[in-house]
Amino acid sequence: MSINHTFKAKVNWTINEGDSTQNPRTFSRNHDVIIANKTSRLEVSAAKLFRGDDTLYNPEDLLLSALASCHMMSYLYVCAQNNIEVLSYTDTAEGDLEVEATGSGSFKKVRLKPIVTIKDAAQKTLALSLHEKANSLCFIANSCNFPISHDALVLVS
DSSP, X not given: OOXXXXXXXXXXXXXXXXXXXXXXXXXXXXXXXXXTTOSSOEEEOOOGGGTOOTTSBOHHHHHHHHHHHHHHHHXXXXXXXXXXXXXXXXXXXEEEEEEOTTSOXXXXXXXXXXXXXXXXXXXXXXXXXXXXXXXXXXXXXXXXXXXXXXXXXXXXX
């Protein structure tokens, strides 16, 4: 039995006075994203290399952070199922985007690099192996069409 959920997002963009979309090099890519039932909006732009504001989030940042965040939550879930007490979790994820001469592009791979600190040294091997299980449960990873690797490290404190 499956359960379906619907998530909603609203994107708002308006041309700045004096700008025109007739010249793709000049108009602002800055826009707002409002997620249903959330208290704050996200200020988003294109990545700097695509003529965006590099001080704002961009869709590529959000995809990578969604993947890393979802993996972490799936990992914490499977650790709880296996009675592993996680004390901290940090990930410095990287994703490779390939842009074609036509302007189209896609992510070709993502590397998650989680550093996990657990309490019990006897569970270190199991804790490391659970990244595969977490990946198989991660909603975002299951929605991606590119390889996701896990260069994980487990520490004991």
